[in-house]
Amino acid sequence: MRAVWISGLSTLALGVGLFWYLAPLDPGVLALQFAFSPRTFGQIVHFWSPADLARYRSHLPADFALLFAYGLFGYLWATRAGVTAAREPAFRRVLSWLLPVAACFDAVENALHWWLTDVPRFGVAPLYAASGAASSLKWLLILGFGLLGVYALYRADD
Template sequence: MRAVWISGLTALALLAGFFWYLAPLDPGALALQFAFTPRAFGQIIHFWSPDDLARYRIHLAVDVALLLAYGLFGYLYATRAGVFAARAPAFRHVLAWLLPVAACLDALENVLHWWLTEVPRFGVAPLYALSGGASSLKWLLILGFGLLSVYALYRADD
């Protein structure tokens, strides 16, 4: 269980650090994750100063540590936490892969954001949609992991 705690606390600390580091961005970085078109993406970027954009791009490189930490946490939590021992193997298997898959989608989103924020790119609308879709699916998987974890904890009392 030590690895579960280390990966979870690492993810939490990195997430808190990112909230602090990205707080000056207005609109926030989360808004950019749900920009599905070049126009929506550009409208957010144009509110940011060059320093704000540099801040966002720097965070993308460090975000790799966060996605590795939460992906590892999700897998270890689902496979090692005692509360899931009584659950059906299929349930544990699905739960084990929700955060690692979310982390892969996060990595895809980061690569696309790195490339899309380098210079204005208008002729690649499908890549903006792919970025927004990857982000949306990532957040749905994270939410699903949380809901299934709460459900498993609730059912553990039965």
């Protein structure tokens, strides 16, 4: 249970810290995550000053720590914590892998953003689409984990 708490509190601390660090960016990071084309991506990045772009790029190593923390938390919470009331092993197995897989998509997104924000790259439209798709899948898996996690806690009362 200690590992669940440590990974959960690490996720919370990193998430709050990164939210605070990136708050000055306008448009925000979420807009960049859903930029599927070079034009949309470029419009967002060009709203940022050089210091804002440097701020965004400098957050990426900490974001890798965050994705590791939340992926670990999701796996540990589903396999060791109060989800044991979800009696179906298949349900628990699916729940246990949602956040780790989301973290993998987040890592792909981060790697693409690292490369795409280094210099303007307009001739690689499929990579912008891949970045947006990875982000979308990440957020869908996180939402799925949240919904199934609430369901599992609800079932714990049965």
